[in-house]
Amino acid sequence: MPTHSRHFVRASSAGALLVVSLSACSPIVDVDAAPDAANPACAEVMIALPDQVAGNELRETNSQGTAAWGDPSQVVLRCGIEVPGPTTDACASVNDVDWIIQESTETDIWTARTYGRNPAVEVLFDPNQVASSTVLVDLGGAASRVEQTEQCLSLNDTVELPEEG
Template identity: 50%
Template sequence: MHRKTLRRTSVALLMVAASALTLSACAPAVDVPAASDAANPACAPMMVALPDTIGDAALRKTNSQATAAWGDPSQIILRCGVNVPGPTTDRCVSVNDVDWVIKEGDPVWTLTTFGREPATEILIDPVKLEAANISSATVLAELSNAAGKIKASRQCVGQEDLQNIPGS
């Protein structure tokens, strides 16, 4: 009789564990609107190269093509296929040979690849990142490797670069 009770308990525990796994697999996808050029085939190599985690934020499922989200609630959103930025006076930084145009919003910052078509956009809230102990530098370092899968055709130039152009 003791064996039957042990067997029933084991079966019950297995069923509870299976139910928990099933329920966690059914977690809702993050609602991220697709970019206008999300179907561009050049997004595919970048999307498969995305990291599973950024800091302690895990990659989550999204409901749109060429999008990604990390953290629960989402702390980092990525969209491939956004409009390619033209010449700008916004700040531009280069991380791992990928140029990023930075637009500081309140509260969300937008970081967009420069000189790559299609362009990739990252949306972050620096306050939420800080609360999660993730720096914006970490985000750019982790995502630049994947964004680099889309070839660059231009680079950011700064004021100092313009001064070195002959005839200027």
């Protein structure tokens, strides 16, 4: 009888619980599907996903609109999350894809969500294990399959600052 082991990765983002099941037969990553995972635009994202992200191989997941890379999982993607509204969270534009970046105060897991795209894509990763810039570059092509209708702006773009002098 094969030996099975289970590793649990918890992410505080949107109540997502990622359970990574490892076994000798079929390493399938258990990822909760996002509420709008059946959106046809998510299918476009999923077929454009790379085989590797930050040097980690794509693995099979058990939910629609999800993907994971690495063993154990280093990067997890969910398409169809709630579209983020205006925020004061950090925003980064990487290869014409705007991402809202949130660092968890409880874990080392970071969450990056596309901004200005419906459906939105969420990526969870540990920046101590994979470089955030590499993850966002590797996944930007797939995320860009969803049309961008709004841009993420910094505070300097939206507020007129008094001139010095």
